[in-house]
Amino acid sequence: MIALLALALLLGAVALAYMADSWRYVLAGMMAQYLAMSLLLMREAPPLFGLLRLGVGIAVALILYFTIRQFQYATRRGASVQRVLRASRYHPYRLATLALTAVIAFGLATANPFPDYTVEGSLAAYFLGGSALLMLLVGQQMLRDGISLLFLDSAIQFLGMATVSEGTFLTLIFGSLVTPLLALAVAFLMTLQREVPSPEGPNQ
Amino acid sequence: MIPLSFSLTVLIPGLAGVGLLFLEGRWRRRGLMAAAILAQGYLSLTIPLEASTEILGLSLEWSALARLFLPVFGLLSLAMLIQSEDPPYGPHFASLGLFVLAALNGSLISSPLLAASLLIVAGLIGLFFIPQRPRLERSWQAAHRYLAQTFVGGMALILGLLLVEAQRTALVGLPLLRIGVGLLALGFAMRLGIIPLHQWLVEMEEHALDMASALILGLINVATLIFLVVVFLEKPPAVIDPRAHQLFSWGGALSIGLGSLLGLAQSSPRRLVAFSTIYDLGFIFYGVSSVTELGWLGALWGILHHGTTQVLLRTSLTLAQARRKDPDRPSSMGILGFWGGGLALVGMPPLSPSLGRWMILTVALKRHWVLGSAMLGASAVMLLAYLRMGLRLFLGPIVPLGSNGEPESWPEQDLGQPAVARLVTGLILAAMLILNFYPHPIIALLQQAIRSFAFPVS
Numbered sequence: 001m002i003a004l005l006a007l008a009l010l011l012g013a014v015a016l017a018y019m020a021d022s023w024r025y026v027l028a029g030m031m032a033q034y035l036a037m038s039l040l041l042m043r044e045a046p047p048l049f050g051l052l053r054l055g056v057g058i059a060v061a062l063i064l065y066f067t068i069r070q071f072q073y074a075t076r077r078g079a080s081v082q083r084v085l086r087a088s089r090y091h092p093y094r095l096a097t098l099a100l101t102a103v104i105a106f107g108l109a110t111a112n113p114f115p116d117y118t119v120e121g122s123l124a125a126y127f128l129g130g131s132a133l134l135m136l137l138v139g140q141q142m143l144r145d146g147i148s149l150l151f152l153d154s155a156i157q158f159l160g161m162a163t164v165s166e167g168t169f170l171t172l173i174f175g176s177l178v179t180p181l182l183a184l185a186v187a188f189l190m191t192l193q194r195e196v197p198s199p200e201g202p203n204q
Numbered sequence: 205m206i207p208l209s210f211s212l213t214v215l216i217p218g219l220a221g222v223g224l225l226f227l228e229g230r231w232r233r234r235g236l237m238a239a240a241i242l243a244q245g246y247l248s249l250t251i252p253l254e255a256s257t258e259i260l261g262l263s264l265e266w267s268a269l270a271r272l273f274l275p276v277f278g279l280l281s282l283a284m285l286i287q288s289e290d291p292p293y294g295p296h297f298a299s300l301g302l303f304v305l306a307a308l309n310g311s312l313i314s315s316p317l318l319a320a321s322l323l324i325v326a327g328l329i330g331l332f333f334i335p336q337r338p339r340l341e342r343s344w345q346a347a348h349r350y351l352a353q354t355f356v357g358g359m360a361l362i363l364g365l366l367l368v369e370a371q372r373t374a375l376v377g378l379p380l381l382r383i384g385v386g387l388l389a390l391g392f393a394m395r396l397g398i399i400p401l402h403q404w405l406v407e408m409e410e411h412a413l414d415m416a417s418a419l420i421l422g423l424i425n426v427a428t429l430i431f432l433v434v435v436f437l438e439k440p441p442a443v444i445d446p447r448a449h450q451l452f453s454w455g456g457a458l459s460i461g462l463g464s465l466l467g468l469a470q471s472s473p474r475r476l477v478a479f480s481t482i483y484d485l486g487f488i489f490y491g492v493s494s495v496t497e498l499g500w501l502g503a504l505w506g507i508l509h510h511g512t513t514q515v516l517l518r519t520s521l522t523l524a525q526a527r528r529k530d531p532d533r534p535s536s537m538g539i540l541g542f543w544g545g546g547l548a549l550v551g552m553p554p555l556s557p558s559l560g561r562w563m564i565l566t567v568a569l570k571r572h573w574v575l576g577s578a579m580l581g582a583s584a585v586m587l588l589a590y591l592r593m594g595l596r597l598f599l600g601p602i603v604p605l606g607s608n609g610e611p612e613s614w615p616e617q618d619l620g621q622p623a624v625a626r627l628v629t630g631l632i633l634a635a636m637l638i639l640n641f642y643p644h645p646i647i648a649l650l651q652q653a654i655r656s657f658a659f660p661v662s
Binding site: 112115116133136142145149152153156159160170171174175177178181182184185186188189192193195 | 259260261262315317318321322324325328329331332335340344347348351352355356359362363366367370379380
């Protein structure tokens with residue numbers, strides 16, 4: 001039951017991050033994704049692993065939240081900036097590609113579940129990884145690209161945790177360093193984006 | 205004592221990086237960097253070969269490759285960081301460079317999965333070097349592409365490793381294993397910039413500052429290449445599918461051929477350096493996938509020189525920039541460095557990189573003489589490209605270093621430190637010359653590294 005709820009939450013979270021126009025919804029989707037993956041991870045690995053991922057997710061959300069606030073503040077002061085998020089057009093097309101990703105992930109997870117994982121766990125990882133690549137291919141905005149990379153990281157870290165035994169918990173900690181560092185790199189590029197002239201003109 | 209020594213290989217550069225954040229004064233900073241590199245060199249000589257330890261559940265191992273590359277990484281970092289002391293590199297460039305060094309040292313002594321994570325960490329820190337004023341717009345775009353391509357490549361590496369590792373427990377079927385090998389090939393190609401996934405490398409070479417791209421290509425890419433060798437020698441993909449090595453071989457050959465042709469077509473020195481890097485990576489890829497001792501030796505020799513050649517070529521470009529101040533006075537050290545680095549890359553003696561090139565060419569000619577001859581022809585094309593560009597760059601009228609056919613105005617502060625650049629160029633050329641005539645100790649160490657892996661070679 002919890003697995004099904006977590007999968008539904010994951011589907012909603014990815015759809016929100018993929019389709020929403022407002023950065024607040026995109027960040028909310030990202031945070032919900034971390035919550036869903038933590039719930040699933042608690043079933044597949046020791047609960048501490050799931051809590052660790054949730055903690056990392058909160059740190060990432062805070063980094064991006066404060067960066068966007070700073071970005072908005074600079075925009076209000078009149079800085080010439082490129083839009084962080086372009087309004088996502090072609091909603092039906094986006095919805096269709098997301099549904100296709102979910103179907104492919106379901107097929108892969110049932111035919112080839114990841115070693116040591118349940119079908120639900122494999123489905124979550126395949127879907128999240130596939131959606132991340134889809135977002136990366138479709139998106140051209142820094143924030144959405146960053147979120148898609150974070151989704152990809154989340155899927156791979158999720159898969160890595162089953163093969164890491166409790167004795168090598170430190171390996172897990174070192175591996176988890178990647179996530180906040182990635183968020184910082186995205187925040188750094190977003191901050192500099194204020195100074196990069198946009199071919200589309202100033203921010204709205 | 206041994207666990208402490210292992211920890212210090214990571215802690216020393218990391219703590220020196222923290223120290224640099226607070227230290228003022230050029231000579232004090234240089235002193236701290238030199239002390240850290242010396243300590244690192246001392247550690248690499250004192251830790252016994254094949255020593256292993258476990259720290260809080262982490263298994264660490266000291267191999268011949270770690271002994272060889274730890275001091276090389278240290279010396280290259282020192283050469284690059286001293287050249288990046290002035291604007292526009294920014295005040296924290298050296299600190300971040302030492303953090304990269306700490307992560308790379310850790311990757312040399314860790315298990316493959318942790319090493320892959322540390323390489324991604326180093327790559328993410330490396331991103332902070334790329335977008336720099338005064339070329340913010342284009343360098344920002346280069347950084348954006350670098351982040352997307354190398355991060356996805358790193359994730360493909362981790363997933364591929366997980367699938368190949370799972371083979372041990374026989375939990376994975378052949379289709380998933382083949383996907384694992386494919387992901388490894390894709391991950392290495394994306395992270396290293398093998399054709400056709402080379403766009404990030406060319407953009408970065410073109411728009412990032414010289415020492416920024418030297419640090420990424422000369423240190424992070426070299427550590428990735430060492431990781432490639434370790435993965436190949438520990439778990440050769442041919443065991444899973446014999447066609448896997450052909451995939452790597454043809455990927456390497458494609459990079460050699462197209463890299464040389466595209467290099468010849470460039471009018472920008474930076475783009476030529478980018479394509480010659482891709483050409484060099486192609487040789488290393490081919491050598492690693494040859495599964496012969498000579499091929500692996502050539503590949504490891506090439507990896508050892510890949511970073512050094514990067515620094516040499518970049519330093520020569522700094523000297524070419526310095527010509528702008530005095531156009532009538534050609535820089536003899538600059539042209540020596542540029543031609544020396546370029547000609548050594550294509551296998552022309554008397555500098556040491558040429559030894560590795562001929563080892564791989566010998567293997568290629570023995571395996572498929574048509575492909576080997578094509579690789580030889582590609583080397584002749586690259587030789588022509590370097591001779592032509594060297595003449596234009598150092599003996600002709602001043603040419604812009606950046607994009608093809610675009611005028612470029614370089615701010616004065618972007619000229620670097622010509623005196624330091626001359627010293628570094630001279631030292632690297634001397635070291636390459638000595639190593640060419642006296643390569644035996646290094647070759648013995650590399651052979652020891654190859655034989656320490658269980659997979660039999662022909």
